[in-house]
Amino acid sequence: xxxxxxxxxxxxxxPLGTELSCxxxxxxxxxxxxxxxxxxxxxxxxxxxxxxxxxxRAARSWExxxxxxxxxxxxxxxxxxxxxxxxxxxxxxxxxDAPRVLISTAMLxxxxxxxxxxxxxxxxxxxxxxxxxxxxxxxxGTQGILGFTHETFAAIARRHFGGTLxxxxxxxxxxxxxxxxxxxxxxxxxxxxxxxxxxxxxxARRARDGWVDTVTSDYGEAxxxxxxxxxxxxxxxxxVANIAEIAPRLVGDGVSFDxxxxxxxxxxxxxxxxxxxxxxxxxxxxxxxADREQGQAAARAFDGAxxxxxxxxxxxxxxxxxxxxxxxxxxxxxxxxxxxAGAGRVEEIPGFVAEYVRPILARGVGAYRWICLSxxxxxxxxxxxxxLDVIGTDSLAGWFSLARARVPRQGLPARVxxxxxxxxxAVSARLNELVxxxxxGPLALGRDHMDPHSVASPSRETxxxxxxxxxxxxxxxxxxxxSAAQGASWVAVGNGGGVGIxxxxxxxxxxxxxxxxLAARKIARVFxxxxxxGVARYAHxxxxxxxxxxxxxxxxxxxxx
Numbered sequence: 001x002x003x004x005x006x007x008x009x010x011x012x013x014x015p016l017g018t019e020l021s022c023x024x025x026x027x028x029x030x031x032x033x034x035x036x037x038x039x040x041x042x043x044x045x046x047x048x049x050x051x052x053x054x055x056x057r058a059a060r061s062w063e064x065x066x067x068x069x070x071x072x073x074x075x076x077x078x079x080x081x082x083x084x085x086x087x088x089x090x091x092x093x094x095x096x097d098a099p100r101v102l103i104s105t106a107m108l109x110x111x112x113x114x115x116x117x118x119x120x121x122x123x124x125x126x127x128x129x130x131x132x133x134x135x136x137x138x139x140x141g142t143q144g145i146l147g148f149t150h151e152t153f154a155a156i157a158r159r160h161f162g163g164t165l166x167x168x169x170x171x172x173x174x175x176x177x178x179x180x181x182x183x184x185x186x187x188x189x190x191x192x193x194x195x196x197x198x199x200x201x202x203x204a205r206r207a208r209d210g211w212v213d214t215v216t217s218d219y220g221e222a223x224x225x226x227x228x229x230x231x232x233x234x235x236x237x238x239x240v241a242n243i244a245e246i247a248p249r250l251v252g253d254g255v256s257f258d259x260x261x262x263x264x265x266x267x268x269x270x271x272x273x274x275x276x277x278x279x280x281x282x283x284x285x286x287x288x289x290a291d292r293e294q295g296q297a298a299a300r301a302f303d304g305a306x307x308x309x310x311x312x313x314x315x316x317x318x319x320x321x322x323x324x325x326x327x328x329x330x331x332x333x334x335x336x337x338x339x340x341a342g343a344g345r346v347e348e349i350p351g352f353v354a355e356y357v358r359p360i361l362a363r364g365v366g367a368y369r370w371i372c373l374s375x376x377x378x379x380x381x382x383x384x385x386x387x388l389d390v391i392g393t394d395s396l397a398g399w400f401s402l403a404r405a406r407v408p409r410q411g412l413p414a415r416v417x418x419x420x421x422x423x424x425x426a427v428s429a430r431l432n433e434l435v436x437x438x439x440x441g442p443l444a445l446g447r448d449h450m451d452p453h454s455v456a457s458p459s460r461e462t463x464x465x466x467x468x469x470x471x472x473x474x475x476x477x478x479x480x481x482x483s484a485a486q487g488a489s490w491v492a493v494g495n496g497g498g499v500g501i502x503x504x505x506x507x508x509x510x511x512x513x514x515x516x517x518l519a520a521r522k523i524a525r526v527f528x529x530x531x532x533x534g535v536a537r538y539a540h541x542x543x544x545x546x547x548x549x550x551x552x553x554x555x556x557x558x559x560x561x
Contacts, residue, residue, distance in 0.1 A: 009062050011046030012038045014412055016375035018441045022073050025373075025514035026100040026489040029444045031072045032373050032412065033510065034058060034137040038065075042141045042411040044177050044202075049086075051139050052177025053498070054265035054272030056131025058139075060086030075100060085127040086135060096518060099483075101490035103137075105130035108495060113502035123291055129268070129496060132449035136492035136508040140369060141410030142180040142211060143403070144448065147367050147418055148357070149185040152330070155356035156259060157189055160326055165191030166232045168258040171250065171320070173197065173243035174332075175206045179263030183212040183236025184406060193236040194226050194257075196243040199280035203238040209408040212236040219246070223255065244276050244309035247316035259326045260317055261352070266310065267333030267500040275305035276312070307341035314338035314346050321349065328352050331460035333499040354464035361461070362543040364535035365420035366451035370431065372413040373512075374441025380413035382440050383431055390426045391419065416448075421535055421553050425527040428513065432523055436515030444489075445523070446510035449497060452534030454479040457504035467541045473505040475537045482533060483509035486525035536561070 014032040015021060022028040037058045040046045049057045049065065059065035064087045071081050071088050080094040083103040106129055108118065121127045133139040157165045168191045172182050175197040183206070186193040195212060197203040207215045214225045215238045222239040229235070239246065243264065250257075265272020270290060274283040290299035314334065321327040328350050329335050335346040353361070360366075372379040384400045399417060419427060424447075434440045447454075455461045458470035476493065483491045488509035497506050511526050513519050532555050538546030539561045550557055 011040040029512035039411040051134035053131040054268035056134035103492035105135040106495040132497035140414040146181040174263035187234030314343040367448040369416040379440040421531040432513040449506040453537035455506040480507035
């Protein structure tokens with residue numbers, strides 16, 4: 001199903017329907033999800049295997065991708081495929097209740113886990129950066145982050161603006177796989193968003209898919225569009241420009257904003273942050289050259305330009321903050337990278353999880369998602385209806401209604417929603433029953449890495465933990481071990497997702513619901529124990545919400561919380 005143009009691979013598309021190309025649906029599910037992450041409609045740069053987040057890849061090379069596909073197509077139900085940083089390295093005997101695939105990406109010995117050593121190893125062809133859901137083959141496009149983005153801005157509205165963003169102006173940047181959700185989330189809450197994006201193709205793509213309302217490269221036109229029409233109605237304006245130039249200009253011109261943040265790929269400055277004076281294409285070419293010529297004059301000059309731009313950007317955000325704007329970092333490593341570049345006071349900018357999202361995570365609630373492997377859009381509607389039958393809350397019904405109306409399809413039909421302990425198991429069991437009855441085709445069920453227990457990231461998900469356990473990385477490793485022991489279809493661990501190499505450890509799992517008794521057993525085990533560990537993580541950190549949930553749900557905390 002690969003597509004090519006004059007011999008250059010431009011991406012993949014997953015097979016549709018219910019005909020198997022692998023020995024079983026667990027293998028087929030992994031295959032289709034891998035292909036889906038590299039669908040040109042899903043990935044940011046599928047020709048280079050880049051799914052999202054600067055250079056987050058699904059496979060190390062196209063040759064490795066081909067080997068993974070070939071291995072999955074012959075993998076039996078008594079075997080497990082091992083994938084080391086995007087490269088298949090072994091197919092070993094296991095058993096039907098074991099995972100079909102185990103994935104480890106970008107993992108380095110801690111004292112060597114920095115960008116410089118990683119770049120050396122990556123250039124040598126020994127590893128790759130997999131972001132979070134890219135290397136774990138469960139990326140579903142911009143929708144995947146929309147829930148987090150909506151919840152963050154909804155929390156801002158509740159805390160600062162009486163529950164609505166109506167009449168409020170938001171400045172941000174970045175319309176990539178993660179940042180693309182900002183415009184829709186802000187507009188849905190009634191706010192006006194000015195989103196600065198340096199790549200005109202990326203801005204045009206978001207407008208084409210309905211994530212932003214207007215695209216312009218003219219500064220004055222952008223500001224006029226931001227204020228056009230009824231101020232109570234939400235609106236998202238994309239300005240094609242460099243945020244490191246625009247943010248200082250806005251400060252100098254005295255343009256006011258109520259909220260400011262950023263979702264550029266600043267965690268990976270060389271590959272994800274375009275310096276002043278470069279186009280996006282020029283920056284990509286300069287980054288590739290710098291990777292080949294580590295330490296040479298051109299590489300040093302390019303890195304220096306990035307550092308100066310990061311400082312200008314951060315200083316402008318701080319200037320807005322000094323004037324009363326609500327400023328926060330959206331977990332993209334901007335503060336850390338700006339501090340390395342020489343910016344001061346960046347520690348005054350709070351992170352979005354610690355400031356706004358922590359109460360949700362502390363209840364053991366996170367982003368559950370599923371993919372309809374058949375490709376049939378009706379399967380998505382039927383599974384949404386089933387989820388509503390099980391978890392019939394007004395908020396879930398409202399989200400599904402909004403998603404049906406406003407969230408464009410990218411690749412295989414998929415949905416994300418926020419569920420906690422008990423809810424995930426119940427919904428997953430019902431979905432598997434639908435498959436068993438033949439009402440829908442097989443499904444891939446899982447979650448984001450950004451779950452209560454499955455990531456350690458001291459500048460993002462675990463920043464400012466109540467007990468000081470920000471950097472404790474046992475939890476995501478325990479999460480992966482537990483998911484493997486419980487028989488998830490595939491399990492992944494990774495380093496650096498979201499914030500850069502050496503700054504996070506994270507894990508993920510997926511279970512294929514094919515209607516079988518084996519799938520029912522795996523679902524019951526995985527989707528109970530996985531969210532239960534999230535409750536345990538926060539309970540042991542001393543969060544009352546988690547302790548209450550553990551008591552209510554009967555989570556055994558081994559007497560130590």
